[in-house]
Amino acid sequence: IQIATKISGQSCAPVSYRFDCGHKGITAKQCAAKGCCWDASQNAGGRKYIIYNVTQISSGIKMTLTHKGPGGPYGAAISPLEVHIEHQSSSRLHVKIIDPKSKRWEVPVSVSPVPKSKSSGQNPKLYEIKHAKVGQPFSITITRVSTKEVLFNTSNTPFFFNDQYLEFNTHLPSNAHLYGLGEHVNPFLFTNGTFLTLWNRDSPTPPKVNLYGSHPFLLDVRPPHGNSHGVFLRNSNGMDISYYNNILTYKTIGGVLDFYFFLGPTANNVIQQYQDVIGRPAMIPYWALGFHQSRFGYPNVEALEIVVKKYRDNNIPLDTIWSDIDYMNKYEDFTLDPKNYPAKKMQNFTETLHNNFQQYVIITDCGISTASNYEPYLTGLKDDIFIKNNKGKVFVGKVWPGYSTYPDFLNP
Helix, strand or coil, rough: CCEEEEEEEEEEHHHHHHCCCCCCCCCHHHHCCEEEECCCCCCCCEEEEEEEEEEEECCCEEEEEECCCEEEEEECCCCCEEEEEEEEECCEEEEEEEECCCCCCCCCCCCCCCCCCCCCCCCCCCEEEEECCCEEEEEEEEECCCCCCCCEEEECCEEEECCEHHHEEECCCCCCEEEEEEECCCCCCCCCCCEEEEEECCCCCCCCCCCCCCCEEEEECCCCCEEEEEEEECCCCCCEEEEECCCCEECCCCCCCEEEEEEECCCHHHHHHHHHCCCCCCCHHHHHCCCEEEECCCCCCCHHHHHHHHHHHHCCCCCEEEHHHHCCCCCECCCCCCCCCCCHHHHHHHHHHHCCEEEEECCCCCCCCCCCCHHHHHHHHHHEEEECCCCCCCCCCCEEEEEECCCCCCCC
């Protein structure tokens, strides 16, 4: 791999300070233009974590890692680290790397419960995990027992664990077929050179950029028989995930490295095993499975009525029609535009839909206008349910209604 490395002052940093800057697949000239040093030596640098000891625990092992080497561009490496390897079932392996001295942000258990180990009974494990020896740089290799396929291999790759920069890498074979890591408008199958950012934002679905949701789950399907496994990183911080030259790289700006591996062996098995960890989808009403029409830009309730009528006139099934924020007054939640979506016409429209066994859904944004006479804002201030900034004050952003606050959905 040709690697660009960070400049320290006016010269290239020592190898031990270097890190993969992410600008892969570019020329030396392009690299220099970005303020980086060009290094085609395939030496990515990266500080070393050495295995200090290994202890057996009830369902696996616990390792202590110590940092060796100087600091780097992201400050001091956190040391020591603890690695917990837990055999949770015959088809699920849990690998978690933490800072044992300081509590770091993790997805709250109240939001996403942590699964427990369960007895595999007479079922042998579908996987085998090996790790480096005490005194050696930390690495793990996970293989499928039945085929000896290597599923995850961190040997001789950079490993960073700083306060606001964590990086973990794995080698992948050239025949790996990778899917997942949403939400993005990208080709369904990953190809070499794929670079994905996971950081939720409201965006009108342009290709190859981060969108509304972040799902750090990867499905890997291997030919010729379609043996499949999944990898889930339980981390809600912003992250980049790249796939270059058969190396998959995770980079995140906080939290811990909390990996779950699902051994399938079919893709359907993998999804079921993944949902054993994150929870099953909520049961939905029957009508939600029908035909829906939704878009932004209907100017008034008459436009909705025309759409519904044209579906009926052309014998096209329609179970539900949706409205985006067009229906609101000044884009404020819990309001109706008195001119274009007056309450009486809206009532007649919904009654007509219901009489035809159809449904109507309206969007509700999470941005609450800070207008001084806006009752939801005043109620939220009184009940103290808005997100705060680092100074303990209500955080104010700017979205559709203008200056807005945001409810804290984790507030009890």
